[in-house]
Structures are given as structure tokens and as C-alpha cells.
Amino acid sequence: MNRRDSLKALGLIAAGSSVMAGACKDDKTNAKKATVNAGDKLPGVQDFEHQRTQELLDETFFTEHEMATITVLADIIIPKDEISGSASEAGVPAFIEFMVKDIPSNQVPMRGGLRWLDIQSQKRFSNPFIKCKKEEQLALVDDIAYPEKAKPEMMQGVAFFTLMRNFTSSGFFTSEMGIKDLGYVGNKPNLWNGVPDDIMIAHGFDPTKFLG
Numbered sequence: 001m002n003r004r005d006s007l008k009a010l011g012l013i014a015a016g017s018s019v020m021a022g023a024c025k026d027d028k029t030n031a032k033k034a035t036v037n038a039g040d041k042l043p044g045v046q047d048f049e050h051q052r053t054q055e056l057l058d059e060t061f062f063t064e065h066e067m068a069t070i071t072v073l074a075d076i077i078i079p080k081d082e083i084s085g086s087a088s089e090a091g092v093p094a095f096i097e098f099m100v101k102d103i104p105s106n107q108v109p110m111r112g113g114l115r116w117l118d119i120q121s122q123k124r125f126s127n128p129f130i131k132c133k134k135e136e137q138l139a140l141v142d143d144i145a146y147p148e149k150a151k152p153e154m155m156q157g158v159a160f161f162t163l164m165r166n167f168t169s170s171g172f173f174t175s176e177m178g179i180k181d182l183g184y185v186g187n188k189p190n191l192w193n194g195v196p197d198d199i200m201i202a203h204g205f206d207p208t209k210f211l212g
């Protein structure tokens with residue numbers, strides 16, 4: 001299954017479209033996302049917002065091990081394909097690190113979920129998640145990626161993976177790489193050459209009379 005098929009199966013194509021729409025509605029949140037990897041103050045951002053953003057960027061929440069796990073998971077959700085790079089190449093891990101600091105209510109669910117994932121990996125494969133073989137990682141992800149198919153004992157993992165998937169899709173599809181992946185071009189300047197001659201003639205006008 002290639003990435004496009006994977007995204008379609010997980011509903012992330014639709015998620016990406018909704019993220020784009022939502023991003024346009026909240027300039028404040030959009031500005032914060034845009035400054036994850038930037039130190040310069042963006043137009044329209046107030047001084048206190050810029051200062052808070054920089055303070056959050058200077059803080060560290062996830063451990064190196066947690067960030068490594070987030071990177072592996074993000075690239076499982078959105079791997080590199082022939083169209084664009086992977087989630088990690090789009091800067092998604094840094095985006096997630098920033099967002100859990102910006103919205104602290106996500107810190108416990110994310111950290112707890114990462115811990116749950118490692119415990120499950122240790123039980124099943126005798127290794128933390130990032131040290132498991134690729135097929136072992138995918139087997140565990142398959143157990144928590146589809147809520148309607150998941151077993152009751154997997155519900156904590158399902159909740160975590162849903163949050164992780166939402167963060168990953170939001171981070172990727174609001175990045176430059178993700179927007180290009182969607183084919184979103186927005187408004188572009190165009191050159192107006194007037195009404196085509198065939199249309200003018202069809203409506204009974206002589207195009208030569210309208211030449212400057």
C-alpha cells in the first residue's frame with residue numbers, strides 16, 4: 001500500500017482539506033504554527049504573542065527517546081512517496097513538540113500514550129517501539145489505527161494514536177511540503193487578455209471593433 005492509499009484508508013486526505021480550511025479561519029493559531037521553526041516576528045503577530053512563541057520554542061518537553069518515537073510514528077502515518085517527503089521531513093515532530101507546549105492539556109495524553117506504546121512493544125516484541133522491526137511496528141499500529149476494529153484492551157492506544165494522527169496530519173498539511181502535496185495553490189495573479197474572439201462573435205460582437 002502506497003502513501004496515498006494509506007492516507008485514504010485513514011481518512012487523512014479529508015483531514016488535510018479540513019485543516020486547510022480551519023487554518024484560514026484562525027490567524028492567531030496559524031501564526032503560531034508558522035513560527036515553529038522561525039525566529040523572526042511575522043506580520044500581524046503582536047509583540048506578546050511573538051514573545052510567548054519564542055519562550056515556548058526555548059523550552060523542551062519531550063525526551064530524546066519520546067521524540068524518536070514520535071518521528072517513527074509520524075513517518076508511519078505519512079511516509080515519503082513519489083510526490084513529497086515524509087512527515088518528519090516536513091518538520092512534524094517539531095510541530096508536535098511545539099503544540100503540546102502551546103496546549104498543555106495534550107501533554108499527559110501524548111506522554112502517556114508514548115509510554116503505553118513502549119509497554120505494549122516490550123510485552124509483544126521485547127523491545128521499545130523504536131527498536132522493533134518495521135513489521136512489528138506496523139503490526140502494533142494496525143491494532144490501534146482503526147477504532148471500529150480495535151479490541152477493548154487497545155482503547156488507550158486508540159485514543160493516543162488518534163491524537164498522534166491528528167497532530168501529524170495538521171502539522172504536515174499546514175507545512176509548505178504538505179500544501180504542495182495537496183496541490184493547493186490559492187489565489188494567483190493572472191493576465192487578462194479580454195474576452196476571446198469566438199465568445200465575442202457568438203454574442204454578436206465584432207472583435208476588431210474592440211481593439212485598442
